[in-house]
Amino acid sequence: IAHFSTGMHPMWQGPLVAPGGNRQSPIDIRVRKSVFDPHLKPLTPDYDPGTCSQIWNNGYSFLVEYDDTTDKSILKGGPLEDNFRLCQFHFHWGESNAWGSEHTVDRRLFPAELHMVHWNSNKYRRFEEAVMEENGLAVIGVFLKIGKRHEGLQKLVDALPAVRHKDSVVEFTRFDPACLLPANIDDYWTYAGSLTTPPLTEAVTWIIMKQHIEVSHDQLAVFRSLLFTSAEEEVQKSMVNNFRVQQPLRGRTVRSSFT
Numbered sequence: 001i002a003h004f005s006t007g008m009h010p011m012w013q014g015p016l017v018a019p020g021g022n023r024q025s026p027i028d029i030r031v032r033k034s035v036f037d038p039h040l041k042p043l044t045p046d047y048d049p050g051t052c053s054q055i056w057n058n059g060y061s062f063l064v065e066y067d068d069t070t071d072k073s074i075l076k077g078g079p080l081e082d083n084f085r086l087c088q089f090h091f092h093w094g095e096s097n098a099w100g101s102e103h104t105v106d107r108r109l110f111p112a113e114l115h116m117v118h119w120n121s122n123k124y125r126r127f128e129e130a131v132m133e134e135n136g137l138a139v140i141g142v143f144l145k146i147g148k149r150h151e152g153l154q155k156l157v158d159a160l161p162a163v164r165h166k167d168s169v170v171e172f173t174r175f176d177p178a179c180l181l182p183a184n185i186d187d188y189w190t191y192a193g194s195l196t197t198p199p200l201t202e203a204v205t206w207i208i209m210k211q212h213i214e215v216s217h218d219q220l221a222v223f224r225s226l227l228f229t230s231a232e233e234e235v236q237k238s239m240v241n242n243f244r245v246q247q248p249l250r251g252r253t254v255r256s257s258f259t
């Protein structure tokens with residue numbers, strides 16, 4: 001029978017700091033050191049649930065992927081000058097509710113963190129191009145706390161057993177990612193950073209929501225039932241602790257949209 005372990009997955013023993021990186025992610029957000037920027041506009045996401053296509057277990061997390069061949073699901077406003085197209089969202093979580101998020105707020109850890117990944121469709125033709133460019137990507141980060149059941153998330157939770165193993169894919173349609181955003185999206189921190197998984201490129205404008213969302217203990221437990229390993233591997237490893245270690249701020253300023 002398969003032996004379950006939560007041993008460190010090779011990926012997460014990966015590069016602690018990308019070579020020559022001076023704008024790496026994630027970071028600790030020191031609230032009192034963030035600088036209020038009155039020029040920051042409200043964020044205006046406009047997502048079409050019809051662009052939702054599939055869920056993919058890529059061996060680090062599960063990605064809910066969107067058709068990004070048109071400007072149907074876009075993010076604009078906030079710190080962004082251009083239109084950014086939603087291509088996928090995913091989460092990072094711990095083996096326990098005591099940790100799991102990638103970013104922290106004054107060192108406070110959350111049990112999980114949602115990332116909604118977008119790429120600059122005014123300047124680039126596809127994600128693969130944008131991922132290499134300084135202003136190529138915008139990622140919204142939302143902290144998760146354990147509390148009441150998230151009704152909108154349940155449809156996704158119910159689909160996860162179908163992508164238990166690495167490299168599995170299941171069709172998943174008509175999911176509105178806006179249901180995962182907190183009620184207040186006007187209050188956020190923003191800073192220049194990087195992807196936290198390969199290719200770790202320093203292409204990301206991070207937009208971290210101040211307000212968290214709540215999910216139930218049982219919903220998060222289903223995330224932990226996923227596996228890093230593919231069906232063929234004899235030792236199965238639980239998909240937990242799929243977060244990167246925090247990176248040096250290197251003099252960067254974190255701006256806030258609120259006082």
Ligand SMILES: COc1cccc(CN2CCc3cc(OS(N)(=O)=O)c(OC)cc3C2)c1
Pocket residue numbers: 060061062063090115117127128131139194195196197198199
């Ligand atoms: C580099 O060219 C690519 C084209 C299409 C998809 C991919 C893989 N994609 C890259 C961005 C990304 C970014 C991810 O995390 S994160 N925290 O946003 O950096 C991630 O977490 C599981 C997965 C992926 C997968 C790469």
Ligand SMILES: [Zn+2]
Pocket residue numbers: 090091092115196
């Ligand atoms: Zn992520």
